[in-house]
Amino acid sequence: xxSGNIDYPKPGETTRVDKTEILNTEATLHDxxxxxxxxxxxxxxxxxxxxxxxxxxxxxxLWYNMDAEQAAQLRVIKNDEKLPWSTxxxxxxxxxxxxxxxxxxxxxxxxxxxxFVTSAAGAVGSFVVQLAKxxxxxxxxxxxxxxxxxxxxxIGADVGLENGIDIYWDNVGSEMVDAALQxxxxxxxxxxxxxxxxxxxxxxxxxxxxxxxxxxxxxFNGFIMNDxxxxxxxxxxxxxxxxxxxxxxxxxxxxxxxxxxxxxxxADIQKGExxxxxxxxxLDEEGSKASLPNGGTTGITSRDGTLSANES
Amino acid sequence: xxSGNIDYPKPGETTRVDKTEILNTEATLHDxxxxxxxxxxxxxxxxxxxxxxxxxxxxxxLWYNMDAEQAAQLRVIKNDEKLPWSTxxxxxxxxxxxxxxxxxxxxxxxxxxxxFVTSAAGAVGSFVVQLAKxxxxxxxxxxxxxxxxxxxxxIGADVGLENGIDIYWDNVGSEMVDAALQxxxxxxxxxxxxxxxxxxxxxxxxxxxxxxxxxxxxxFNGFIMNDxxxxxxxxxxxxxxxxxxxxxxxxxxxxxxxxxxxxxxxADIQKGExxxxxxxxxLDEEGSKASLPNGGTTGITSRDGTLSANES
Numbered sequence: 001x002x003s004g005n006i007d008y009p010k011p012g013e014t015t016r017v018d019k020t021e022i023l024n025t026e027a028t029l030h031d032x033x034x035x036x037x038x039x040x041x042x043x044x045x046x047x048x049x050x051x052x053x054x055x056x057x058x059x060x061x062l063w064y065n066m067d068a069e070q071a072a073q074l075r076v077i078k079n080d081e082k083l084p085w086s087t088x089x090x091x092x093x094x095x096x097x098x099x100x101x102x103x104x105x106x107x108x109x110x111x112x113x114x115x116f117v118t119s120a121a122g123a124v125g126s127f128v129v130q131l132a133k134x135x136x137x138x139x140x141x142x143x144x145x146x147x148x149x150x151x152x153x154x155i156g157a158d159v160g161l162e163n164g165i166d167i168y169w170d171n172v173g174s175e176m177v178d179a180a181l182q183x184x185x186x187x188x189x190x191x192x193x194x195x196x197x198x199x200x201x202x203x204x205x206x207x208x209x210x211x212x213x214x215x216x217x218x219x220f221n222g223f224i225m226n227d228x229x230x231x232x233x234x235x236x237x238x239x240x241x242x243x244x245x246x247x248x249x250x251x252x253x254x255x256x257x258x259x260x261x262x263x264x265x266x267a268d269i270q271k272g273e274x275x276x277x278x279x280x281x282x283l284d285e286e287g288s289k290a291s292l293p294n295g296g297t298t299g300i301t302s303r304d305g306t307l308s309a310n311e312s
Numbered sequence: 313x314x315s316g317n318i319d320y321p322k323p324g325e326t327t328r329v330d331k332t333e334i335l336n337t338e339a340t341l342h343d344x345x346x347x348x349x350x351x352x353x354x355x356x357x358x359x360x361x362x363x364x365x366x367x368x369x370x371x372x373x374l375w376y377n378m379d380a381e382q383a384a385q386l387r388v389i390k391n392d393e394k395l396p397w398s399t400x401x402x403x404x405x406x407x408x409x410x411x412x413x414x415x416x417x418x419x420x421x422x423x424x425x426x427x428f429v430t431s432a433a434g435a436v437g438s439f440v441v442q443l444a445k446x447x448x449x450x451x452x453x454x455x456x457x458x459x460x461x462x463x464x465x466x467i468g469a470d471v472g473l474e475n476g477i478d479i480y481w482d483n484v485g486s487e488m489v490d491a492a493l494q495x496x497x498x499x500x501x502x503x504x505x506x507x508x509x510x511x512x513x514x515x516x517x518x519x520x521x522x523x524x525x526x527x528x529x530x531x532f533n534g535f536i537m538n539d540x541x542x543x544x545x546x547x548x549x550x551x552x553x554x555x556x557x558x559x560x561x562x563x564x565x566x567x568x569x570x571x572x573x574x575x576x577x578x579a580d581i582q583k584g585e586x587x588x589x590x591x592x593x594x595l596d597e598e599g600s601k602a603s604l605p606n607g608g609t610t611g612i613t614s615r616d617g618t619l620s621a622n623e624s
Contacts, residue, residue: 049527173522173523177522190532192522192525192526192530193526194526195522195523195525195526198523199523204520204521204523205518205520206517206518206519206520207518207519207520207522208516208517208518208519209516210485210486210489210504210507210519210522211485211507211510211511211516212534213504213507213532213534214504214505214506214507214534214535214536215361215534216534217534217535217536217539218504218532218534219531219532219533219534220502220525220530220531220532221531222524222525222526222527222528222529222530222531223526223529224526224529227529
């Protein structure tokens with residue numbers, strides 16, 4: 001085991017697929033309870049923090065007992081646009097909503113300003129890039145591979161930093177924060193959305209430029225979208241499914257299949273080895289066990305919203 | 313010279329008193345110009361950043377050419393309460409105003425919350441402590457000597473941290489930020505007012521707990537009071553001179569005398585060796601050269617607002 005439980009997930013070692021099929025006879029649903037049949041799983045960087053506790057499995061079925069008030073908060077996705085369900089875990093799910101809510105709440109963006117976005121090919125970052133471009137900002141983006149950089153340019157990111165940064169959207173933490181602090185303009189805003197660079201190492205980087213927060217009158221806002229969702233989601237669902245369907249908001253997904261795929265996706269996203277937003281398909285759109293056209297379970301299928309809304 | 317010009321000021325070495333009296337014959341005042349006869353100098357931690365440029369002297373007389381618009385922004389201090397002029401450099405000057413403005417603008421303080429204040433015996437910190445107590449907060453304070461801690465308790469700070477911190481007023485930076493991040497409650501606010509721990513060292517401390525900004529949904533606000541002064545100063549001047557005169561707001565000053573005193577004060581405040589807000593008296597209240605009762609120029613006189621509004 002890695003010391004202090006801080007290291008990259010290792011399929012088959014720190015995660016494990018249990019293929020026994022267990023019927024939980026103690027599980028009973030009370031009034032208002034919900035039985036969940038899992039179609040797809042969203043794999044996101046923040047899940048790393050949930051993995052300190054080894055007892056947090058993904059399962060084919062889940063049941064929740066809840067009262068009427070809680071049940072009333074469940075959201076029925078109408079999907080009038082008939083988008084693949086996976087879309088609702090990425091560009092239209094938590095990551096897209098995180099981008100939308102954080103940007104609206106904290107960016108104070110003004111036309112002509114410059115924003116720097118890290119992990120800009122990711123599900124959150126690529127949405128931020130497009131929100132910023134639509135508002136007339138210059139967007140400087142960083143991403144972890146040539147392919148990712150190409151995607152980021154496809155969706156509108158500019159090249160080369162000529163001015164200082166007014167807004168820094170931080171998905172990374174650590175060294176990138178120091179670099180951004182150095183480049184920030186006075187009255188800049190730093191939106192803290194994630195810190196992937198610190199999730200898998202016991203030796204966290206120390207940020208040395210924080211004194212610039214006073215000199216430059218900077219603001220940092222850390223946030224988790226759930227806290228603000230209530231105020232923003234009605235507008236989000238009214239606007240963005242349509243824009244995704246029409247291709248006005250572009251996105252990429254990378255599909256993994258089955259629980260073996262989930263293991264791989266959990267490791268890939270922590271290392272940045274995924275090539276787009278990872279979604280694990282457990283069931284297909286008809287409710288059968290999801291699989292690749294060739295019958296495999298752990299392969300990867302890419303789908304690029306810039307090319308087609310359908311699986312290629 | 314210290315390497316990289318980052319080290320503590322050293323009287324007689326990195327600062328120097330020039331006793332020649334020069335009449336600048338090139339100085340002419342245009343319409344709206346102002347000739348300033350210096351009565352007292354405020355010595356504050358932030359001055360360290362001004363000292364990277366060796367050409368920034370304190371002088372007995374200064375002249376400013378300004379247009380009517382600039383002149384209209386000069387503030388005449390009425391001083392109906394007949395407080396010593398030094399008061400208007402400390403509790404009623406930039407430090408007190410910094411505390412007031414930063415607290416009002418960024419604290420979002422609620423009765424029952426806990427605030428942690430560093431450099432709490434200083435001119436800014438001691439004002440923050442009193443604002444927070446008046447609003448019903450628990451105040452945890454740190455200060456650099458037993459005497460300072462005693463003063464901080466006199467003005468109402470509580471002892472021992474039982475709960476987490478909702479607001480951290482940061483005058484220090486570096487290690488203290490890491491400690492505060494660790495102790496912050498969710499949705500905490502960090503008000504960045506100064507970073508004295510980083511001003512005099514080329515080897516700045518690296519802050520390792522910034523990832524908690526996301527997890528705990530924290531906000532950092534760096535500010536400089538001048539940017540916000542316009543909105544807050546009318547109320548400040550209406551309220552606080554009276555409260556200082558009546559002793560409702562308590563404060564301490566440490567008086568240094570003459571330009572030799574200024575040299576010493578500049579060094580002392582960077583090291584935390586001053587015992588209260590340093591003010592350098594150049595002229596006395598009647599306009600004569602200021603000096604200690606014993607005729608000295610570099611001695612120290614303390615005055616404690618908790619005891620008397622007059623010089624002891």
